[in-house]
Amino acid sequence: MKRHTLIGWFACALSLTTWAHGQAVPTASRAGSIQAGVGGMFMYPDYGQPYLKGLTFYGDYDFSQHLGVEGDIHYSVITPQDISENTYLLGPRYTWRLKRLSLYGKGLFGLGRFGYQAGSYPHPATFSYFVYDFGGGVEYKITHNINIRGFDAEFQKWPGYADHGLSPVVFTIGVAYMFR
Secondary structure, eight states, X not given: OHHHHHHHHHHHHHHTTTTTXXXXXXXXXXXXXXXXXXXXXXXXXXXXXXXXXXXXXXXXXXXXXXXXXXXXXXXXXXXXXXXXXXXXXXXXXXXXEETTEEEEEEEEEEEEEEEEOBTTBSSOEEEEEEEEEEEEEEXXXXXXXXXXEEEEEEEEEBTTSTTTOBOOEEEEEEEEEEEO
16 A cells, blocks of 8 residues: 555656646757848849849748758849849758857759840840859847848859850848747
8 A cells, every 4th residue: 555655646746847847848849940031132243234232032941950941032123234133042051050140051043034124225125044053141140030141142153144154143131030
């Protein structure tokens, strides 16, 4: 009888740990994280004009601590010679996290739209090309849900354009909201 009483008291004591908050919160319980952001873009277009300025819309889905997917849209707004280079890219991303700072590298591919805009050209036209790029950057976690993209660089390649293709370089700074 003493043995059954001892086992009963032991079982009661163990069942009270959840009420006493005696267990640690699981650290690896989330399936992934999503962030969506917007930023300013500065591009060296490798065609005629010295630079383009515009907007970048980006989103990331990290399905593990280091691996994820990123999607970028670079949209030209300020085009001094009325020539635009817009891209729509998607690909893998690898992230190294150091407390609040994250360093990442990415390889993206997708669609590039080269356009002669109305204003300087009597017959505006837009042409589509395959684009791939390699890049990386730095993000800083401001709050639990806000990240600042302090620096992002992409080295694009448009192999189908003309004889030798285009090789623009795109820089972005921005802010993102992290959905948890």
